[in-house]
Amino acid sequence: MIYRLLAMNIDGTILQDKQKLYKSVKEAIDYVQSKDVTVTLVTSRNFIFAKRIAKALKLDSLLVTHHGGYISKSKDEPVFVRRIGDNTVFDIVQFLENYKTHIRIVNEKMSVSNVPPKEKRLARTIIDPTTFSVYHHQYVNKVSDYLYSEQMQPTHIEVVFHNPSEAEEAQLALQNMFYEVNINHYGNQLIILPRGVSKLTGLLYICDKLKIPLKETVVIGSGEDDLEIIEAAGLGVAMGNAPQPVKYAADWVTRSNNEQGVAYMVKEHFRKQHPISFLEKMNILKK
Known part of the structure; x- marks a missing residue:
């Protein structure tokens, strides 16, 4: 071949x-x-x-x-390019905030994520310190508050739970509520993508x-x-x-x-x- x-x-x-x-x-x-x-x-x-x-x-x-x-x-x-719509992103994030999770919404220009509970602080922007990237990350106390005031249509959402069982529970619930996305489950992490991506x-x-x-x-x-x-x-x-x-x-x-x-x-x-x-x-x- x-x-x-x-x-x-x-x-x-x-x-x-x-x-x-x-x-x-x-x-x-x-x-x-x-x-x-x-x-x-x-x-x-x-x-x-x-x-x-x-x-x-x-x-x-x-x-x-x-x-x-x-x-x-x-x-x-x-x-x-395929994105998750504004309303869908907001509703998904609001649901996820019922759990103790680290939520990151991502597009090609930047990402926004919540600050872990022990690190509460004002919103800030940093640059990825890795050798190859100048990608911007913005940390906020609550992602849904950010989405309420700022429009951001992400290509995907990354979510890290405390354990795999919570991730599995959230996956099942989200998949039943939102037909326009696919939910991929890897251990204690979910990757949420537009359907068909x-x-x-x-x-x-x-x-x-x-x-x-x-x-x-x-x-x-x-x-x-x-x-x-x-x-x-x-x-x-x-x-x-x-x-x-x-x-x-x-x-x-x-x-x-x-x-x-x-x-x-x-x-x-x-x-x-x-x-x-x-x-x-x-x-x-x-x-």
Whole structure:
């Protein structure tokens, strides 16, 4: 099988635990792009963060960000964006505030979250201190109060509960109350997305734009939210640090992110594949 598209998660995949981007990963991505393979990122991260990673990797492709809710090459010109409406966001947040939770509403420009109870303070804005991001986070005492005075249509909502049972209870309630969203449950966390949005729909969108069949994609991931795209890809690869269900779903389990698993897998697999342009020239592959 010839693979035309390589899609990778960021956290736990191309970045090691200390948020470092290994030189070997950059070299591996240069190598696979020299074979005319398109490389993209499929991530839960905000677009600004993903774009900076893409720049470090010399990628000029569409990026699937915000769990699939925002696809673009540039912040101001998305080719696809799906948001949760104002009224729905407000009602969901009001419901969630009945629990002791950390709530974060996110779009491509900024995020707003409540301050944990022991850290009550006035609203303030900070900049993400990570190496790659200048994304703005605003902390407020109560998210619903912020939404009452400010309009913000997020691409998604992230919620952290004290325990998984509360998260499961809230998921069931929210799914029954709001048909316009999907609720994804991971341990003590909920990710709330517009209905029909996921990393997989984002990957499918990219494939459709590039006219690349899904079977001609390689996906490398490490999180539970990568399981669906790993299963769907032509070649699904799990990082060595991925949880067991993700590894079981994969066709290939590579080394961990701290052991440069992406670089190892990419060089090991794609060294066997001739450049796409050569295969097309030899009529081995249709253009």
